[in-house]
Amino acid sequence: MWRETAKHERNMRIFREELDAFLPERILDFHVHVINREAVPAERPLDTGGHRIGKYDFDDLDQDLRDTYPGRETSAVCFGFPDIHYSMVANNRYVQTRCDRRRHFPLRLFDPSESDPAAVEKDIAEGGFLGIKPYLDYVRKSDPNSVEIAEMLPDWIMEIVARRGLIVMLHIPRRGRLADPINQDQIISLCRRWPEVKIVLAHVGRAYFLKNVVGNLDKLKSLPNLWYDLAMLNNWEVLEHLFSVVPREKILYATDIPIALAPGKSVEINDQYTYVTSVPWHLSISDDHRKLVFTSFLYEEIRAIRKAVGRLGLGDSFVESVFHDNGAKLLKEAGV
Numbered sequence: 001m002w003r004e005t006a007k008h009e010r011n012m013r014i015f016r017e018e019l020d021a022f023l024p025e026r027i028l029d030f031h032v033h034v035i036n037r038e039a040v041p042a043e044r045p046l047d048t049g050g051h052r053i054g055k056y057d058f059d060d061l062d063q064d065l066r067d068t069y070p071g072r073e074t075s076a077v078c079f080g081f082p083d084i085h086y087s088m089v090a091n092n093r094y095v096q097t098r099c100d101r102r103r104h105f106p107l108r109l110f111d112p113s114e115s116d117p118a119a120v121e122k123d124i125a126e127g128g129f130l131g132i133k134p135y136l137d138y139v140r141k142s143d144p145n146s147v148e149i150a151e152m153l154p155d156w157i158m159e160i161v162a163r164r165g166l167i168v169m170l171h172i173p174r175r176g177r178l179a180d181p182i183n184q185d186q187i188i189s190l191c192r193r194w195p196e197v198k199i200v201l202a203h204v205g206r207a208y209f210l211k212n213v214v215g216n217l218d219k220l221k222s223l224p225n226l227w228y229d230l231a232m233l234n235n236w237e238v239l240e241h242l243f244s245v246v247p248r249e250k251i252l253y254a255t256d257i258p259i260a261l262a263p264g265k266s267v268e269i270n271d272q273y274t275y276v277t278s279v280p281w282h283l284s285i286s287d288d289h290r291k292l293v294f295t296s297f298l299y300e301e302i303r304a305i306r307k308a309v310g311r312l313g314l315g316d317s318f319v320e321s322v323f324h325d326n327g328a329k330l331l332k333e334a335g336v
């Protein structure tokens, strides 16, 4: 059982003692991956924090939302897994058919090698997609660290997304992450050139450690069409910095379920970050000596949000906005 939900008594205790009084009634998760078994090749299962699973479908999601946030009204922005080995077409189709745009809101995986703009636009329109989810791997460069945002988002797709006023869920590339000057320039030019497009900077530009975020929001914070999603941010110092620098209505609660449900935590060490997990994972250092009892990345994230909120003296209205209202407003602007 890789899911660290409140089904386990130790997590229920965390929920009751630390999270229950903090979390608002309604929770909208702006960053959730869903995939049907048919889209996942049997020889390449999903890797959620070192745990292999053959699918993560809407039944899994609904169960996990219930078990993660007991007593809360939950909803989610959903998209597929942007892995070049999975079937993007089947995954998009599955997300589209299962999202009702009332509780589950669909974004469409986008591959820049798709060659027919009219067909893509038709697919977006007929599928009721509220935006797109590009990814660096779809650029298919031999060195994924050399990918640029502009290569993930050719002009023709931006024209479509702009015409429809939709969302781009942007996971930025490059080793320097939020601090990378090419990323900084291209985020700014993307927002300025396409003011109708709502750009969501996933994982706050992957700035999981303090040095990556400090100073690097200064040129971005005044962009009116840029939002920040909190998925997988477990570091309260990063969150405290974000909350005190960017406009508060631009902050979106988000998790990266299903990975966020795995046991682990993201930690900062010497101006870098790593994940620490209970079992080996290609992105982590793992607890080979079995010394630790883990909870989920997701609960660690809420703990960090709560700590940052407390230190800054932010009230209930801030918490309600971040966990629900800011995202709901953005979805409305995108045409829900």
Ligand SMILES: [Zn+2]
Residues within 6 Å of the ligand: 031, 033, 231, 256
């Ligand atoms: Zn993600």
